[in-house]
Amino acid sequence: MRRFLLVLLALALGGLPACAEASATPDNGSTEEVVELPSLKEIYADRFDVGICVGNRAASQAEYMAFVESQFNILTAENELKPDAVLDVGMSFVKAREDETAVVVRFDAAKPILDYAKEHGMKVHGHVLVWHNQTPDVFFREGYRNSAPLVSREVMLARLESYIAQIMEYMDENYPGVIVSWDVVNEAVDDTTGELRDSLWLQVVGEDYLARAFEYARKYAPEGTLLYYNDYNTAYFNKQNGIVKLLEALMAEGNIDGYGFQMHHGIATPTVKEIAASVERIAKLGLKLRVSEWDITVPGNDEANFAKQARMYGEIMKLLIDHADQFEAVQFWGLTDNLSWRASQYPLLFDADRNPKPAFWAVVDPESVE
Numbered sequence: 437m438r439r440f441l442l443v444l445l446a447l448a449l450g451g452l453p454a455c456a457e458a459s460a461t462p463d464n465g466s467t468e469e470v471v472e473l474p475s476l477k478e479i480y481a482d483r484f485d486v487g488i489c490v491g492n493r494a495a496s497q498a499e500y501m502a503f504v505e506s507q508f509n510i511l512t513a514e515n516e517l518k519p520d521a522v523l524d525v526g527m528s529f530v531k532a533r534e535d536e537t538a539v540v541v542r543f544d545a546a547k548p549i550l551d552y553a554k555e556h557g558m559k560v561h562g563h564v565l566v567w568h569n570q571t572p573d574v575f576f577r578e579g580y581r582n583s584a585p586l587v588s589r590e591v592m593l594a595r596l597e598s599y600i601a602q603i604m605e606y607m608d609e610n611y612p613g614v615i616v617s618w619d620v621v622n623e624a625v626d627d628t629t630g631e632l633r634d635s636l637w638l639q640v641v642g643e644d645y646l647a648r649a650f651e652y653a654r655k656y657a658p659e660g661t662l663l664y665y666n667d668y669n670t671a672y673f674n675k676q677n678g679i680v681k682l683l684e685a686l687m688a689e690g691n692i693d694g695y696g697f698q699m700h701h702g703i704a705t706p707t708v709k710e711i712a713a714s715v716e717r718i719a720k721l722g723l724k725l726r727v728s729e730w731d732i733t734v735p736g737n738d739e740a741n742f743a744k745q746a747r748m749y750g751e752i753m754k755l756l757i758d759h760a761d762q763f764e765a766v767q768f769w770g771l772t773d774n775l776s777w778r779a780s781q782y783p784l785l786f787d788a789d790r791n792p793k794p795a796f797w798a799v800v801d802p803e804s805v806e
């Protein structure tokens with residue numbers, strides 16, 4: 437009954453582009469009912485792309501991806517384009533015997549996602565070239581040998597340039613026009629101090645590792661690829677100051693296009709006011725913007741919490757609409773709560789049975805939340 441009312445609400449809102457067939461499991465448990473849902477990508481088509489992250493297992497599930505495609509037009513590989521998936525440590529180890537700067541890459545993990553996007557005319561946002569996490573430690577060591585000494589700055593920069601060059605070349609050759617943007621560097625600012633966080637990138641290359649990463653990304657990425665710095669907790673002052681300082685330095689280098697707000701939030705913190713202030717401040721820099729990994733956790737899957745969650749999604753959606761001239765994309769970090777990295781806190785728009793939650797309707801029509 438609830439779902440029927442929701443669909444009525446959707447249709448009563450007048451003219452919502454309703455065209456997504458969704459195989460939702462109706463309250464009565466039967467599975468034959470098909471619920472028409474408004475399509476987020478169509479609702480926001482003239483403002484920004486709308487997407488989610490997907491893993492390669494999901495990418496090979498036709499029915500799941502048909503639903504994804506009905507709602508979204510841009511995908512991020514949740515883990516499959518990170519250095520621990522792309523760097524072929526074994527083959528790099530072999531080649532490093534001859535040449536310490538050798539790097540070998542592979543894309544078998546990401547292939548299902550890239551193939552689906554290419555075959556279905558969807559965009560992909562590349563996540564991530566340089567990160568302190570999910571990056572093999574041996575990438576920074578002589579001969580790619582565990583616990584060997586760290587390589588020199590020169591060797592690491594040569595490896596980084598080769599890594600980025602090979603990725604860009606492979607994508608341009610095999611998936612031309614599919615990857616429209618990249619997180620060149622992710623989460624480089626320390627949460628507390630606002631300075632660069634300690635990492636092997638900082639230790640081996642030095643403070644300019646970000647500038648070099650953007651330089652190589654710009655040098656090898658196809659013309660028009662948007663290059664982002666991506667981070668979280670932008671609404672908190674110390675971190676925000678550090679992010680702004682870093683963005684200004686990268687803008688002076690001339691190779692950065694935009695900033696990605698991850699927006700991993702909870703209904704309690706940060707407040708919508710704090711989020712709005714962070715968006716206003718960074719928007720003033722004039723960069724392109726994107727919401728890269730949006731989710732909003734709740735302490736329980738009851739109606740009251742889901743109503744608060746919907747209100748927060750709706751309020752922030754209004755903010756993004758106000759800044760639609762700078763936002764290129766809004767991406768949620770997953771489709772259904774059970775597949776989220778924070779599954780126990782029900783952070784997404786759809787429940788485990790792919791039923792739309794109040795949060796989905798709030799994103800469909802932010803004005804509907806009071």
Ligand code: G3I
Pocket residue numbers: 514515569570622698729777
């Ligand atoms: O692939 C292995 C599998 O072989 C193994 O059996 C299993 C159990 O150990 O682990 C699997 O790897 C997991 C990987 O996800 C793929 O599922 C890792 O343990 C797990 O740590 C990893 O978590 C990812 C997390 O990044 C790691 O930092 C999450 O899925 C992913 O959603 C999350 O995404 C990050 C963004 O990239 C950057 N921003 C923060 C965001 C949330 O942490």
